[in-house]
Amino acid sequence: MxxxxxxxxxxxxxxxxxxxxxxxxxxxxxxxxxxxxxxxxxxxxxxxxxxxxxxxxxxxxxxxxxxxxxxxxxxxxxxxxxxxxxxxxxxxxxxxxxxxxxxxxxxxxxxxxxxxxxxxxxxxxxxxxxxxxxxxxxxxxxxxxxxxxxxxxxxxxxxxxxxxxxxxxxxxxxxxxxxxxxxxxxxxxxxxxxxxxxxxxxxxxxxxxxxxxxxxxxxxxVGGATLPNNSSRKLFLNFRNNLLMLYKNLPANNFIFTLLIRMCLDGVAALKFLLSGEFANFFAVFRAHLSFYSLLNKFRQKRKVLVAKTTCKNHKEIYKKSIVIDYYLRKKKSFSSLDF
CATH class of the missing domain: 3.90.550.10 (Spore Coat Polysaccharide Biosynthesis Protein SpsA; Chain A)
Incomplete structure (x- = not known):
């Protein structure tokens, strides 16, 4: 075999x-x-x-x-x-x-x-x-x-x-x-x-x-062979699926706080797209959130099942700081420069 x-x-x-x-x-x-x-x-x-x-x-x-x-x-x-x-x-x-x-x-x-x-x-x-x-x-x-x-x-x-x-x-x-x-x-x-x-x-x-x-x-x-990196469809899927992933898998102790911060940061990203004239990307983020809300009932049931099966909540492979702050404000552009 x-x-x-x-x-x-x-x-x-x-x-x-x-x-x-x-x-x-x-x-x-x-x-x-x-x-x-x-x-x-x-x-x-x-x-x-x-x-x-x-x-x-x-x-x-x-x-x-x-x-x-x-x-x-x-x-x-x-x-x-x-x-x-x-x-x-x-x-x-x-x-x-x-x-x-x-x-x-x-x-x-x-x-x-x-x-x-x-x-x-x-x-x-x-x-x-x-x-x-x-x-x-x-x-x-x-x-x-x-x-x-x-x-x-x-x-x-x-x-x-x-x-x-x-x-x-x-x-x-x-x-x-x-x-x-x-x-x-x-x-x-x-x-x-x-x-x-x-x-x-x-x-x-x-x-x-x-x-x-x-x-x-x-x-x-090669990468991007199905959807190019600048595709608004790809942007929609990435924003929506990241929220769905968070909703399903976050531990209960920081679930609401973390999800709210991410949603606020998505709003900042959408505003940046709007001010830059990237209207397709702005609407991609907007549609991603609408799609996320429409799936909440379904994913609430998924989360309930997954939380019951969780045996390990703390993962050393999750970076405890913000990669956004490190990259854009602290100018840490390489993996080796991170405080893992």
Missing amino acids: NRIGIVILNWNGKDLLEKFLPSVVSYSKRDWAEIIVADNASNDDSIAFLEKNYPEINLIKLDKNYGFAEGYNRALAQLSHSYFVLLNSDVEVSENWLDSIYQQFESNPDIAAAQPKIKAYHKKTDFEYAGAAGGFIDYLAYPFCRGRIFDNIEEDRSQFNKNIDIFWASGAALFIRSEIYNKIGGLDSDFFAHMEEIDLCWRIKNQGYRIICDTNSTVYH
Whole structure:
């Protein structure tokens, strides 16, 4: 039986598959690994391309575009591997990218999820925005990484080659135990896309499991292949999903205070967009809050269930200060400059 299922979710990404799938095939030839492409009802030539050029790849055909979260949930429900790798279609992998993390899982049953070092495909000396050398959040749930704080991306000078525990692993190349994925409930389909992996990892951490970055493994990510970084749709999803994530996972002792501060800071961001003439971004934040309010009843039930399952509330991987203040006022632009 194949121990690892490498699952690539595709939607109209024939060009990406053509470009990046060869590296995955070349560097994943293991007796214990299998490559699967789950297709979100593409209407380009993705299916024909795969069936003609990669008949050995397991192809899961979904009946419509379920987005990132539900697309993966439906695909992974059909698989029986011990470990899953959720791999973006715009990722180039390197030789031996699987081996070290596989050994970590086999040797450490308390490790639930992991990510490799993620570097930029178009500038391979630098870390990549979505994950870099491991993800963290501050106490207001602003995400950042070893190697990337907001838009400041560091060059990889081997400064983060130590394997460490992290708070969240990037969905660009997320390794996870299938048993934990199913136990935790998978990705939250109400998120559709963006920040769903941070929410998943927060739930994992709240149940006492470890998440690591193994820098012995390296992949190269394009990023923004589905939605560009300047997309107002992406901004809407990020703002809304961050609030949903907070609402679900914050411990009760600072729940209201933290949520109110975040909502106020969202208001400041919206005002900045308005004054800068970025009207699409202003309305994206406005719509994000309206959508958040519309989902409150549903998420109140989710929170109730999750709070009852929480066994670990204090995480050393959550930065106790404000990354916003550190970055913009104290000019701390690198991970190493933070007071962890």
